[in-house]
Amino acid sequence: MSEEELAKDLGPLAALTIGVGTMIGAGIFVLPGDAISTAGSLAVLSFVVGGAIALLTALSASELGTAMPRSGGAYYYVNHALGPLFGSIAGWANWLGLAFASAFYMVGFGQYIGRIAGVAGTVGVGPVTVDVVSLIALAGGTFFVGVNYVGAKETGRLQNVIVLILIAILTVFTLVGGFQADVSNLPKNEGLTPMLTATGFIFVSYLGFVQITSVAEEIKDPGKNLPRAVIGSVVLVTGIYALVLFVMSATVEPGFIAGMGENEIAVVQVAERLLGPVGAVAMLFGGLLATASSANASILASSRINFAMGRDRVISPDLNRVHPRFSTPYRSIAITGGLMLSFIIGVDLVGGNAVTTLSGLASFLHLIIYGLLNVSLIVMRVTDPPDYNPDFRVPLSPITPALGAITSFALIYYIEPMVTAFGAAIVAWAVIWYAGYARERSLTTGVLRKYLREPRLTDGPGEDMPDDDKDYRILVPLANPEHETELISLASAIARQRGGTVVATHIVTVPDQTSLEYGAEHIDQLDAESESLLETAQQDATTHGVPVETHTILSHRSFGEIFDAAKTHDADLIVMGWGPDSHGAPGRAEGALDEITEDVPCDTLVFRNRGFDPAKILVPTAGGPDSELSAATTALLEAEYDSDVTLLHVAEDRAEGEAFLEEWAADRGLEDATLRVETGDIESAIIEDARDATLVVVGATERGLLDRLVRGSVLIDAIEDVECSVLMAERKRDRSLWERLFG
Template identity: 65%
Template sequence: MSDEELAKDLGPLAALTIGVGTMIGAGIFVLPGEAILQAGSMASVAFVLGGVIAMFTALSASELGTAMPKSGGAYYYVNHALGPLFGSVAGWANWLGLAFASAFYMVGFGRYIARIFGLSGSVGVGPASITVVKLIALVGGAFFVLINYVGAKETGRLQNVIVVLLVAILAVFTFLGTLRAEPGNLPDPTSVVTTLETTGLIFVSYLGFVQITSVAEEIKDPGKNLPRAVIGSVVIVTVVYALVLVVMSAAVPQGFIADVITSGQENPIAVVEVGQYIQGAAMGGALLFGGLLATASSANASILASSRINFAMGRDRIVTPALNAIHPRFGTPYRAIGITGGLILLFIVIGDLTLLSGAASGLHLIIYGLLNAALLVMRYVAPEEYTPDFTVPLFPLLPILGVVFSFALLVFVAGDALLLSFGIAGAAVLWYLFYARSRTEKQGILSEYILSRSEELPDRAVSAATTVQPDGGTYRVMVPLSNPDHEQELITLASAVAKQRGGEVHAVHIVQVPDQTSLTYADEHVDEFGADREIVEAARKDAETFDVPVETHTVLSHRSFEEVFDAATTYDADLVVMGWGPHSHDGRAESRLDELTHDIPCDFVVLKDRGFDASRILVPTAGGPSSDLSAEMASLLRSEFGSEVSLLHAVGEGETREEAERFLEEWAADHDLSDANLLVSDADVETAIGEAAADHTMLLIGATERGLLSRLLRGSLVLDVVEEVDCSVLLTETARRRSLRERLFG
């Protein structure tokens, strides 16, 4: 156990940079020309209005972030407070909103590349043709998806450099433009409706400030610095946007931007033309370079953020947890990134700038409206665990205004984009009702509150909460019984898990019958074949001490261990808890033959019992899928027994200690174990686990990822560790499909 606490090494400036760097991106380098052409001198007002609406949400996000620093950001807040129905809407809107935003950024990236190299026209013939800009966007999008797929990380220093460069370029542009500004150059103002429509178009420029809340645990004095960073980033960005728009409008003759956009030039970028007009080629070149940096950085950040949304949704079973599969080599959620990348490329092909920016804006306005509503619920219900360090002033006025303005602005999003946004929200509702509702189990704070006061509240409210409450089905934990000496420990473990998951225990006593004896005869003479009625009755009594439903079964079979897999399927088990036996000698739950012939039907945990004691739990991890199950089991045992949990990561080959610490911190946050003890060791994996296990009473270790041939030649780390440590060991194996090649070679 380490005596050091998690370092809070992000100061207020570093946190502020995250927000500013996320927002001062593609929007200001792509949309100002369209905004001025649409709203005239009111374009700057449209940006200010967008900032005001973002500010209401920034205040709410600041309070929620200091109270619930969880992976998933806005999705987590909405799902936790309003329940999985609205969580489904928020999750899908956030995921696809980021995909639309990434496509928008990449089309902007394509325009800048085409402008720099003087490229124009189309590639292909007839319906198969595609503009050069979109072709570049597709290539760029595929490149950034690949970067995220293989795990290349954007460093904090690089992000800081990009932010400083962008702010410096815009500051010089604003200063020089101010010297040439003439009020008479301002284009005529437009109507309020047009201004609001422009706000709906450019709101994509305000995405991302909520991302600061995802690093709340790493910020020094987060109660003060987190709100300062979130709110400060919105204020700074709004001021920058407004100044740039005023300068663009006033520093060039009236009609200049309209002429640029309608001049017939194939890839006009108004901010660059204005820069060239103000200060010649140098300023235009700087803006071209800045726009290229901004669009690339924003796209990469959005793709990276989308995988976190997928992870949080998969953990809550809003989407299939299979999306969270980690690449065995790159350590990235490759399926989620691959699907998101495919959507981004599709959106690039089918959408123009107006549709892409409008859809991204519309979907995030839905999220922000729900986020403000989530704050209202958390404050009104006030659960005991909700203790924010920062509270929104003038409550409930400001979050109510956040809800109203976020949803009201949706009306002014461009028609096609508005229909698309509402269509996605409606599809998310249907997705929940027909898919996620039968799988997810998490109940929202709002539903819990309504159902707990069903006699006091209106029948309609209770009926609505009942109708949409999650019905993940009964969680079933199966325990194969054979050895009376370990029955109690296995039932204790299974019952603890079932209790925490609101499920039931199925104790299955498998009686092996000789091949020469028919099962019909055995059924009539069951006592002759070693059926142990006492072990079944003992299992029932032990499970009932945890106040969980228990069913017992006696199964006659010509097989013994192999029958466990069929029984798990028969009783629709979600988890099998079994004792360590000859089948476990190879670092996996199944035997070698079973491993080659089929996949396990559900999650398995195998207990090597040396005295059941869950007071101090150790979970080693390198990010594999089975270590995710280890984390889940540790969390459940902690809830039941008050366990102290430690996470261990051994520094890998080519990995620095700083990278290892950062990995473990992020992994802990993603698995709701941020308060666990974090241990990083420079020793080899086997030594690190052995040394750390000496101070713990239970070791939770994931099944080996090595293939069968590799284990036959080089042995199994799991087996070596199990034999070395003195504490009980819990081997965890997650159900997943593996090809024959993976089974043989890993």
């Protein structure tokens, strides 16, 4: 059996953008008009107060997340610390809170589409009259539910791009508006109570940071990156909110925002005042992106909450079954989508302000969760169970989490009474659900209950992990069973010569909507061939007489996970196949974006498989660091298979070329190789000399990415035209961004 492991897909930027991307949606593009109309000049303060409450909870979430990086985030922490009764409350509040937030985002989306299309008013649908914005919201919501149902993959990088675009738009808006701001334009101060009322319904703007903890198990180095992402997202977004609200309030005359029409959007109108039509278009585009990405992120996050609740039997685990074709938790997504759409319809039929009603309900439910989350941290600190070892600790505990709990619960008082009553009914439903369903089925007890039974929870004696001697480790990512034998044979030959170990891995790509933890429990549904592929690899490597490890890695990425797996398993060399993504940056091992952002973590060999036969090896070289690896690899294969080796160098002057090649061969232990110097076209020389070869081993190109993308790659062209297999070698080394782009 291979070992299963969950990939660490998310770097610090990706983790940060999960929080920022969700928060920056409605908070700044939909709610400012209502906030200013309610609180006047104190609308700025309402966002700052909301940010301060969120920051207190962010500190607690960071400590709990580094101690318990599990799918489910806030729900899991509450359920683990306080037990399944409060877990049921937190789970239902989180799930329905996300559904209300998604409905709110889609109403905002509908407003922006309506503004762009120039449509407004109501239309008759059968016996009822429905607002046009609601119809657009329903259509948009159906679309995003469908996207998550089908399972769009690798959306993390797209989310990064969206966040950067939104920040750029708001930065320009703030800078231009800052020079035109006049404090005399600030509207009337409406007082503390209206300010706190505004804080209550705008608090939905601060939901995103807790979603980071829901994917804590997927964050690289969570001890450092999770607190930075959680706390950093709250601080960054609060600063953006405060600056934008100030600019909006101080750059237009008093009463301008309060006097806007029902179908007008405050940030768009102010942007048009400051920047003209270009500003209005930019803000419309930003609002469309923000509301859409926030809704999509919330629908996606809900499936993670459902999985955690099903895992603990707070709800039926059948809800989390994955689709046989799309590998997504389709039932959970469908129910969440149905709830979201029903909330949009219900609010429209009841009447009133859909924006503040839906945002208020989402805020109420999440304030309940945040209060319980802070209480959970206090419980974990007091009980101090043996397995509680956070990498980050909240300063001034228990004062800090106590303030977080008190302020979260206290803000509920200022939310609209009807909204509060409906939210309280949901909490009551969660208690009834626990008593009637979850109590007899729940698999957890809660740290608090265990402590009350036996308060002496102390750490046992620690055991130091043995530090194994470092051996030479070769990572072989396997994807296609047809190429498994060749890749394992190549890696085994090198491992035998180096006295090393083959580490065979198979990366199972899991849709973003499905948690990696759930994927690990249902690996057969996601990839039925994984186990047999690795078993065959183990048998093949054992036949070659080398030690072998096998690992199944579950990841939300595919090709990009290879390099992270190499770091995780401390690989000295990667031997991988030439798949469709392997040469996204022509002539290098990594893809184009990977080449820009980071260096390969270790030496890498990319095998273009036309059959593995090292009997006659051709090594084209012009010198350079990557040719060093091609020479070293060739020497190992020659020693293993007694290969006939030919070295090829293309030069303008034959005599100089021969002198270079003789010295190069002698310095690399290839003195017995046949030396061949050609003049003329490099590509033609490689193709011609490869006619007698069974394997070409060549170093990766040294040209920069931009140059290769514009002019193509001689190396790739030659590899495509030769008839034998090709092994491209890329040496691990640090390259500056300039070198990556321009060579």
